[in-house]
Amino acid sequence: MGQVGSASRTLEVRRLGSIPYADALAMQRALVEERRAGSVGDLLLLVEHPHVLTLGVRGDGGRGHILATAEALAARGIDVRETGRGGDITYHGPGQIVGYPIIDLKPDRCDVHRYVRDLEEVLIRTAAGCGVVAERVEGLTGVWVGREKLAAIGVRIGRWITSHGFALNVTTELDYFNLIVPCGIADRGVTSLARLLGRPVDRREVEDRIVTHFCDVFGRTVS
Numbered sequence: 001m002g003q004v005g006s007a008s009r010t011l012e013v014r015r016l017g018s019i020p021y022a023d024a025l026a027m028q029r030a031l032v033e034e035r036r037a038g039s040v041g042d043l044l045l046l047v048e049h050p051h052v053l054t055l056g057v058r059g060d061g062g063r064g065h066i067l068a069t070a071e072a073l074a075a076r077g078i079d080v081r082e083t084g085r086g087g088d089i090t091y092h093g094p095g096q097i098v099g100y101p102i103i104d105l106k107p108d109r110c111d112v113h114r115y116v117r118d119l120e121e122v123l124i125r126t127a128a129g130c131g132v133v134a135e136r137v138e139g140l141t142g143v144w145v146g147r148e149k150l151a152a153i154g155v156r157i158g159r160w161i162t163s164h165g166f167a168l169n170v171t172t173e174l175d176y177f178n179l180i181v182p183c184g185i186a187d188r189g190v191t192s193l194a195r196l197l198g199r200p201v202d203r204r205e206v207e208d209r210i211v212t213h214f215c216d217v218f219g220r221t222v223s
Helices: 021-037 070-075 112-129 174-179 193-197 203-218
Strands: 010-018 042-048 052-055 079-082 090-092 096-102 143-145 148-158 161-169
Touching: 010 203, 021 042, 021 079, 021 096, 021 161, 042 203, 090 174, 096 203, 112 143, 112 148, 112 161, 112 203
Parallel strands: 010 042, 052 079
Antiparallel strands: 042 096, 052 090, 096 161, 143 148, 148 161
16 A cells, blocks of 8 residues: 555544454554554544453553452453553443544654643543533643543553553443542542433444544544
8 A cells, every 4th residue: 555644634433342452452553553654544443342450551550559359350350451551550341432543643743742632632522512511630631520530541652653542431330440549549530421411421422522523633534
């Protein structure tokens, strides 16, 4: 295939449904290499994972923030996985939209801080479209409503190609977060769109909002 450059400013969205975390990790690694080679353009993967705890790259990755025993996790069918992304430990599971942008930040967006803030902006706008006022918290990553985290962000950027990304709690069973100290922050909670709105939330509708706002913030059009 010929080179697919960032000048085209298009975004391919792949809605992959529920896939194991390990499969998504392998897929991202392969797509990063394809993006670097120019054989694919910019991508946004939207997935859901079976119950899993994922570790970051700092220190012990967040293992010290797991509150349940290995036996208790196994009994509930919860995997623990290394990731290679930034951040601390988090939980992924049914009812959560996990987004993995595989995009080239060159030539005009080579700024890690800006990239994370832009992902937050996408999710803040998505929440607003659903009727929820979310915001940033100074010194913390992610999207918050009061003292509760609505969306977590943990990214990896290699030679300005992105991977990993964000996890937005839509109809997530929040009790699973009690198994850990989410993102290593002990004095704050976790919430979801469904809990905040007090009603069921349509996943596809939220995914559509994410795609719209991702394109707006990053200056892309869906291919």
